[in-house]
Amino acid sequence: MALLDKMPELSVMEIADELGINFKTASEHIRRLALVGLVLKRNQGAAVRHALSPTGRIILKFLRTLE
Known part of the structure; x- marks a missing residue:
């Protein structure tokens, strides 16, 4: 997700x-991210x-707060 953000x-x-x-x-990872609406x-x-x-942007922003 970070790659697609960048x-x-x-x-x-x-x-x-x-x-x-x-x-x-x-392909499989992108397919799954698209299925749940993140991509x-x-x-x-x-x-x-x-x-x-x-x-997806909201979720990525949240995940970055956990780093």
Whole structure:
């Protein structure tokens, strides 16, 4: 979530590359975050772009207070 806060509008491949994780792992995590409304998906041609939802931003802000 912090990555999408810092770099919104990333594809799953870009997320996987930035985090150094497998594409399938990134895809599954993004899918779950989108299902609960923390991440928004936007189609851009053949690509799908991802960004934090307003709720996702609130949750991330709360999580940062716990650090």
